[in-house]
Amino acid sequence: MVVLGFIIVRGLKPFFHSYRETLADGSLAEGTASFSYFWSGIRYNNRFDFETHHYLYGIGHLIVNSLILNLYTIILAVPTSVLTALFISKIAPKPLALILKSGVDLLSAIPSVIFGVFGMGVIVPLIRAWARAWGAKSASGVSLLSGAIVLTLMVIPTVISVSVTALDGVHKEQMEGSLALGASRTQTNFKICLRAAKSGIFAGIILGVGRALGEATAISMVCGSPIQGITWNPFAPTVTLTSEMLLAIGEAVPGSMNYDIRFSAGMVLMLLILMTNVILNDVKNHLSEVNPPPFFIARIGKVMKKGTLAVISSFRKSWQKHKAEKEKKQ
């Protein structure tokens, strides 16, 4: 909580505190960061606006790029880890399953720098070769796709091990019930086991997404650092909230705009992770129960509707009272 408060206070500072700095071209700037450009801008550290006295730091593209990178990661990671988990839990013979399980647990303990180094040394060259073969315009292989692959490698151990636990917990009676109806093993695995374990599997995916959204080191090593813009192209370099925060942090002077704005980006990152978690948890709860509760979002909507109606009716009442009194006077 202390950390949270600290980040929020520091993160809001650039928008209220006036910073006096010498720009690269020698001119003197003084002002706050522009709040609207912060959200909508697609270029980080654009320039200083002398008319409005605002520093222009945009993170709109960073947010979107973070989400895109995560989307790619989910697309790669979810099928691989769910299928692997199914194999470990239901198909592999016991000794093999045991070996695989401990292997997966081992993988989840590897620090992210190692994944970053592996990505730089192996994935990036591979993507480069692939991009060349396809004729895509990627000179170096440092790209969105490399980032997604490295993130996938990082998150699948977690997702797999949580999913295996969920799948191991599927009741034997359910599987027997399916087999006794003449379903094959494969049909039982996909139609019954996955379905019965879906909320547990989803919990694993939430953990994985949480880790992927917050990952910085490995991404800054394999994704490159374009200055601006949103990219969907898997072969193009990309820059995300986390990697931008790390970028050239050694050269930033503490107390300067360039330094403090990173706290603002951090604040947004936390917000993003929080929101993703709320939404995903909501979906998970929706999956898990026999009579699922309505979506959290829907509940908020209901409360807001109720509140608005209450306000309107109270206004109406006081208006009628007012009117009645007026008539009395007359």
Add this chain to the structure above:
Amino acid sequence: MDSLKSEQNESMQTIFAIRHLNLYYGKKQALHDINVDLYEHCVTALIGPSGCGKSTFLRCLNRMNDLIDDCKIDGQILYHGTDVQSVNPILLRTKVGMVFQQPNPFPMSIYDNICYGPRCQGVRNRTHLNELVERSLREAALWDEVKDRLKTNGMALSGGQQQRLCIARALAMSPEVLLMDEPTSALDPISTKKIEELVMSLKERYTIIIVTHNLQQAARIADYTSFFLLGDLVETNKTETLFSRPSNEKTERYITGRFG
């Protein structure tokens, strides 16, 4: 009387003929040299003290014991004259359905629960599935209770309804035989009564083999009763005969409550 009995026996078709069945879990022998005929369109009850091998025997009939790693079977189980070990287990299980002790509906809607088996066999036609759902639920005496909420989750039903859903699910495959392993032991008396009535009404179209611990239940619903003891099949007889004039002394002691 005796001549009448043999006449009936002859008119009745044998659906399962079990010959010299021995079953081992690892080194432990769970069934000893079982020989018995089970008749079509009859209710056969399997009774006996706990751990005597009733479930084990029942699970041989649709090869559910295949799923247990160290289970080994000797002897023959002839289904319509062919050994079940030589038929495709999936095909066998579509013909020989099973209902378990604990109701085990799948975590999906009532409708999808019923369609599960047929869909696994590739049935996709919507109108056909709709008919199937209604027919099976009617047969399982559940239709009136759930017809307005076929989309609700099967696990949201009461225990007795869940068990009838499981029966409906098995009936949707149009099986010939229904194996039931203590289907009412987890249910209250009213649900139990419903299922008993259901079993009696189903025997016109299906052959039912039911394991039960409740001797009155066996007496009420079964045409034939088999008594198991410690992995042996002690006696098989017409239910009336077995309960009034058991030919084996062990049976007599069991049904009069003197052991087990």
